[in-house]
Amino acid sequence: MGLLVDGEWRDKWYDTESTGGKFERSTSKFRNWVTADGSAGPSGKSGFQSQSGRYHLYVSYACPWAHRALIFRALKDLTDHISVSVVHPDMMEDGWTFATDFEGATGDTLFGSNFLRDIYIKADPNFTGRVTVPVLWDKAQSTIVSNESAEIIRMFNSAFNEITGNTDDYWPTDLREQIADINERVYETVNNGVYKAGFATSQDAYDDAVHPLFDSLTWLESILENNRFLAGDKLTEADWRLFTTLARFDLVYHTHFKCNHKRLIDHPNLWAYTRQLYQHADIAETVHFDHIVRHYHFSQTTVNPHQIIPINPTVDFTAPHGRD
Structure with a gap:
């Protein structure tokens, strides 16, 4: 970089x-x-x-x-x-x-x-x-x-x-305040939190990042216990901003960034929700796991100096999600 x-x-x-x-x-x-x-x-x-x-x-x-x-x-x-x-x-x-x-x-x-x-x-x-x-x-x-x-x-x-002619709105006026609050925490502790843990070069910096990350995953898991999406019944930008991190979690962040307290698949609601979003129309075509795994493990030599590409677990994003 x-x-x-x-x-x-x-x-x-x-x-x-x-x-x-x-x-x-x-x-x-x-x-x-x-x-x-x-x-x-x-x-x-x-x-x-x-x-x-x-x-x-x-x-x-x-x-x-x-x-x-x-x-x-x-x-x-x-x-x-x-x-x-x-x-x-x-x-x-x-x-x-x-x-x-x-x-x-x-x-x-x-x-x-x-x-x-x-x-x-x-x-x-x-x-x-x-x-x-x-x-x-x-x-x-x-x-x-x-x-x-x-x-x-x-x-x-x-x-x-x-x-x-597409008027679908992922930032609706009546939910903007709620979306902003979710986005702020998710960005600071999850989206950017995995990077703060993964790129930390001191134990204190790592600890300061990794614990809030898993606190927020627990918080998100609880939201999805009763909500279809993060802001309620409507799919919003908050969901898609979270999805791109969740889709990479078990294949990259869990091991490569030492975010290994739990896997995504150890959070039943988050894992089902991630599959639900992956299976949304036209979304799977935007996800390229080969690019994801190759980039992080090969390019980031400060984290993985020998550039070894792991075999990784088999994670089935196409399995039924049960959230209909």
């Missing part, structure tokens, strides 16, 4: 020495919004109107943050309107690359670039920051709209409704 400094590439891992061994995620830098009429969103500038074929999405099948965007692209019938390039699962000294020698890695279908950093430099030749996925690219203005997954999924949720 390298970064750009004034447009120059640096192969540099996260600095945990200055934080007492704690992993701290950097803030996304591109924060514009696509809107139905092109007006400015909550942040950034105006000029990004929703139009079929105008936008391109750069993703990794391995990355849970990019996976969110792929899920909403599928849920909101945007596959024919927003094109996609998929990076290679190996992220080594050059960061995300567009190599194509792994099934599902498409290369850069827009520009034929070699590296994802090339896309950032196209948008800003002097860019400083981490080169991450997802990236939403505007073909009309030749720039990055956003590299913040939480905001990209909200754009996909509503900005293209008049184009697709």
